[in-house]
Amino acid sequence: MVLQVYNTQTRTKEEFVPLEPGKIRLYVCGITVYDFCHIGHARSAIVFDVIYRYLLHLGYEVVYIRNFTDIDDKIIRRANEEGTDYRTIADRYIAAFYGDMDALGVLRPAMEPLATDNIPEMLQIVGKLVDKGAAYQAGTDVYFSVDRFEGYGKLSGRETEDLMAGARVEVDVKKSNPLDFVLWKGSKPGEPSWDSPWGPGRPGWHIECSAMVTKYLGPTIDFHGGGKDLVFPHHENELAQSEMAFGVPFVRYWLHNGFVNINNEKMSKSLGNFFTIRDVLKDVHPEALRLFVISKHYRSPVDFSDETVAEAERGLERLYSTLESVLERVPGKVDAQFTEDVLKKQDPELYEKAVSLPAAFRESMDNDFNTAQAIGYIFALQRNLQRFLDKFGRKNLKGAAAVLARRAADTLTGQCNILGLLTLAPGDFFETQRRLKLKSTGVTEEELNEFIELRHKARQEKNFAEADRIRLELEAKRIHLEDSPQGTKWRVSL
RNA sequence: GGCGGCAUACCCAAGUGGCAAGGGAGCGGUCUGCAAAACCGUUAUACAGCGGUUCAAAUCCGCUUGCCGCCUCCA
The missing domain is CATH 3.40.50.620 (HUPs)
Structure with missing residues (x-):
């Protein structure tokens, strides 16, 4: 090539x-x-x-x-x-x-x-x-x-x-x-x-x-x-x-x-x-701006608007979110050895996409730096990887499944790094992103934590009416609460 | 007036001769106390229009329409 x-x-x-x-x-x-x-x-x-x-x-x-x-x-x-x-x-x-x-x-x-x-x-x-x-x-x-x-x-x-x-x-x-x-x-x-x-x-x-x-x-x-x-x-x-x-x-x-x-x-x-x-950059994460820019071929005009930038932000959050899941669900050390055949059997499509991504990526980039196409391949792998993770419900991945998930995540990160994307730890990215977005809602992090604490108590007392009232109040300010096994997380809609 | 570029679904966007990538949004479902996120399903007999070349065209050629840029400092 x-x-x-x-x-x-x-x-x-x-x-x-x-x-x-x-x-x-x-x-x-x-x-x-x-x-x-x-x-x-x-x-x-x-x-x-x-x-x-x-x-x-x-x-x-x-x-x-x-x-x-x-x-x-x-x-x-x-x-x-x-x-x-x-x-x-x-x-x-x-x-x-x-x-x-x-x-x-x-x-x-x-x-x-x-x-x-x-x-x-x-x-x-x-x-x-x-x-x-x-x-x-x-x-x-x-x-x-x-x-x-x-x-x-x-x-x-x-x-x-x-x-x-x-x-x-x-x-x-x-x-x-x-x-x-x-x-x-x-x-x-x-x-x-x-x-x-x-x-x-x-x-x-x-x-x-x-x-x-x-x-x-x-x-x-x-x-x-x-x-x-x-x-x-x-x-x-x-x-x-x-x-x-x-x-x-x-x-x-x-x-x-x-x-x-x-x-x-x-x-x-x-x-x-x-x-x-x-x-x-006061309200847009720099990597989101980067993704926005390279989502289109470099020689074409690109239209900058709240909507087009928000799309890039959502896309980037998706990529980081999948990586975060892999970090959470795949144990720190993946040292077991498996043959390629065994890995492939875990999920042939994911395996194939993970293995072929670097070549597909390179082919796109070799074609006059076609970053838009390269990103298409990246999202295709992300989707397969997320789907694979979801198959296991909330359980951690073990053995060959863990190895495959880890390999797919590493491939994803590696290719994105060439574009200057996914250079942060997912946790750091989301923290920065939340802080950026919270500013526009007029709610401080302290106030927000108080709301979450109040709602947590209400939920424990099965006072769901109160819990939902708090949820709605925050949603009016574009803050969405997400209950998870690790506690209540929040995000600001774009 | 001269030169050049672009036109793909609701929106963004790849594709450069052989079944129309990907993302966002929507709708239906799974999950959830309710949600959200995520996942599954669904959304272009069709690529501005017309004609031509070809076994085969979004992709090549011609014309038409519309939008944009350069010709002045500008990324």
């Missing part, structure tokens, strides 16, 4: 062949640090986190780089609004970003370089382009000359004539071609600036990625990723300047994730319909 990936540039799925056997160079465009991240950023981060985890799982050495754009117009504007400097703003939101990413369980890339730490490298590329006649100075700015790069438009599938015709931007008179883009921007008085052969200034938007890709990974890399909106102009321009400067292919496979929509409309700052990661 081979990994197939959809390459934006060719618009087809291609067999993945790394530049260097066993090694993968992966670069993902990070964020511009001028505000808190929203769930669109979360989707991108989670999608590439899953891809990164999967490539590691396949046994590749993956060098994963994700940059921070820490100098740009929006950062400067924000600094001016707050009467502070760009560095303060950038550092604040870098810290916030790390907080969000850690909360989401996103693995850290090998390196997360800052644009401003790589200015000399950028100037080097600008110099190369000027020397080759592919860039020119106009006023205090330096522009890339799109006409000089034959392949311009090959990533986004556009013809330069089409772009010209549809140009919505006011044409900058300094440019010799309206499509030319700025490599180096002369700074206005009071703006942050760096010295350069073309005068004091700061980098244009695209040059930083070209510089950092080359510096940390080399002139040709395997994967370059980001949101769909970066295809044009950002990645198109990166590609143009890099290939012009270094004369070798820039990226072997371009990966772009789809958007998060709200009510079927793109979520964006300009539309004002966005949710920050930190706000969402």
